[in-house]
């Protein structure tokens with residue numbers, strides 16, 4: 343049962359704070375998104391800059407970069423994912439405790455970027471794991487990463503605790519394991535996870 | 547009972563226990579009600595560096611590493627003992643001096659051994 347927004351503001355003016363468990367829970371989660379300490383290429387330098395004093399990621403409660411996937415909430419794919427590295431990235435994602443989020447930072451993480459034609463570059467990490475926020479750029483500026491954080495916070499804020507729209511980690515039926523690809527003869531096998539990515543149809 | 551001098555202590559103890567256990571209990575309850583556990587083999591793997599662990603952790607180390615241990619003792623641990631020895635030197639009896647001498651001699655022996663083994667030459 344939701345309290346009317348206007349009534350809430352009115353009550354707030356009188357010093358009465360009204361909330362729901364859902365709101366409180368989402369507020370707690372979005373205010374302490376701990377990223378995983380993990381950089382892949384040039385974009386990682388911008389990620390590091392974002393955490394420093396000038397851009398101050400600490401304002402979002404997200405300055406605690408965890409060196410272990412078990413303690414991290416957010417994976418920032420900051421850079422080129424080579425096919426050699428992709429299985430490790432997917433395995434680390436699997437080892438993160440839920441709820442877990444992914445930001446694909448930069449052209450490389452989204453699509454392979456400048457190296458898209460390379461035989462050894464994965465054409466977007468969203469082929470294997472669900473990505474919450476994509477930020478374009480080569481590299482994206484720290485402001486863009488902050489924008490991605492704010493977008494993610496908005497997304498978390500809107501997630502219901504119950505009902506059919508509830509996020510994956512609250513749904514007992516939803517997929518919890520994302521298959522780790524293996525190095526095949528010519529490519530990673532499988533080349534994508536159909537559960538999170540549909541192969542686009544090329545129209546000629 | 548309330549007159550016992552330990553009563554307030556007991557109250558504080560229970561409060562402290564509750565302070566610690568309540569969040570844990572709430573978190574457990576939250577997990578039971580809302581978030582289903584989804585363990586799987588990849589998630590529960592012991593190694594957290596992205597790679598799969600392989601082989602046995604109970605392997606043997608090369609005994610050649612004893613040289614590092616000797617060098618560490620001579621240049622690091624010895625200094626820790628030499629400093630208080632030097633400070634208290636004037637007030638020491640003969641027995642203490644001899645004991646220290648034996649200790650230093652033993653380490654010098656190790657140094658000579660390492661030297662003879664060519665550990666101290668780099669290029």
Ligand code: SF4
Nearest residue numbers: 384385421448450480
């Ligand atoms: S998007 Fe550009 S800056 Fe980022 S990893 Fe790729 S090449 Fe480097």
